Amino acid sequence: MPERSTSPGLSPRQVLIILAALAAVSITAFMVIGAKGSWGFVLPFRGTKVWGIAMVGGAIAVATVLFQTITANRILTPGIMGYDALFRLVRTVQIFFLGGLSYATFNAQLQFALETVLMVALSTLLFRWLFNRAARDLYLLVLVGIVFGVLFRSLAGLMQRLINPNDYAVLQDVMFAGFNTIDKSLLMVSTLAILGTGVWVWRLLPALDVLNLGRDNAINLGVAYRSVVSQVLIIIAVLVSVSTALVGPVTFFGLLVSNLAYMLIRSHKHALILPAAVLLAIISLIGGQVILERVFGFDSALAIIIEFVGGVVFIAMLLKGNRK
């Protein structure tokens, strides 16, 4: 599947070094370009933003690559399968039962922890149920995932209106963040969650590489298949919760960075693919933000552009996969 036309002579390690350099350049550019006023204000202000965006990008990249490994394909991603929408629904349900007022006074970190636990349970259940029913037909899986996404979004919309029809729009703003309005109260706890899952993924790396050989081979080679998949599902749910809580849903972003990483790295080793995907995510989010904001003056259109490019790539992948 990967075209070998790009960077024919580079080894995965060289690719990683170049990507790391590019990531460093985009971060520096983001911090420095167009800064007015005192550095004492600009650097911490932008630093928090870079930190948040990098966290989100990394979380989405890792979640997508892991999801594609356990489902053994390169089209499915948590975003396309409605995971983001599920997290928003979980958050809405929580507010629905806590009541809008107490939501504001409730401890943000505790709330987030509760949401993540719920998210882990629900997404694992959904995944198991879905893959037991429809594992063989990839198109059915994707379509069902998309429609589940619509269902979750509509349910969340319905409940938000039931909570308080008058303040619907206001409520939506308070409840959900965007790329430019990263929820800073969750940055610390998100970082901890991401570091924790990072260590976990690191320990699973050998098993993940074996999973790439297919379920039966993996079992033959002594991988505790069910247990590894369960652990990966938990990791994915945590990562999606973090990214959605911080910036909201970005459906196609994971698809773009994961496939770009496969294309550039040309190896099945997760130890190489995962860092590449994370770096690509940081480069495209932060670099893209710099180019759009500072060069074109387009402020926060980045998410829209990602949806556009991602949609086109997705259609191309569907058509290409069909021709084989």
Next chain:
Amino acid sequence: MPKLIIGVLAVLLLAIVSLFIGVSDVTPMSLFSSSPEDRPMQVLLISRIPRTLALILSGSALAVAGLLMQMLARNRFVEPGTAGTVESAIFGILLITILWPASPLLAKMLAATVTALLGTALFMQILRRIPLRSTLMVPLVGIMLGGVIASVTDFFAYRLDLLQTLGTWQLGDFSSVLRGRYELLWIGALLVGIAWYAADRFTVAGLGQDFTTNLGLNYRRVLTLGLSIVAMVTATVVVSVGTIPFLGLIVPNLVAMAVGDNARRAIPWIVLLGAGFVLICDIIGRVIRFPYEIPIGTVFGVIGSALFLYLLLRRRPADA
């Protein structure tokens, strides 16, 4: 036939219920006890009757448009919302709103029709490039195409600060339907009539280009007529009340499960079920959080996607 009469009566009953729901005091009693110039009668004439008519007209037209799409694309899971048609129509409305801000509803509708037709034609072109198509891949490509078109629309709307305006066409809502603002939907009724009249042609066209030509029909003309009807119905509904997701997909499929695939026989049922469905969902949206209203787009988003999932997953895993 007698079953059809029961269906008509059921829809009429729903329509009557729909007429008498609302904050303003309109009951059969208050209507009789007051003169025609009084408030209850005026509310009924200006707001309630137009709303109920708009519900019936758009529900039935969207359902029939879904059936046409399914016959022409030869796929059970295609409808204006899973073929890029709806998103293209919204793009057209946005375009004309930018170029001609004070444009009348009719101009908006025509612009939406043109772009809807172009978007649907693009979808059909993409389909032709897939020689061996999986049934489920077709709506998938359509949904994604819709997403791509929607992101272009979003981009312009975002740049020009029109995102909020965009929302009114994206989410179906009948609460602002008044006399003088829904009449375009009658065009949809006319188009449904044409579709019924030409139903056999569409059935034949659905069997393929060679087959159609063999029977002496001009395939391209039938295809163009069908797609034009779909585009225009979508445009009138989106301009007047917004989008109702998956309606055109679910209704024809449910009817096909009950009465089979013969289009001429199915269309009356599709009209009734489409209207009835929309009426019920609108009533739910008006009652569930009385005196507030929940837009039908949200209510139907829940019910519609749940039913779509049922249609997708009811087949056993083995033959999926």
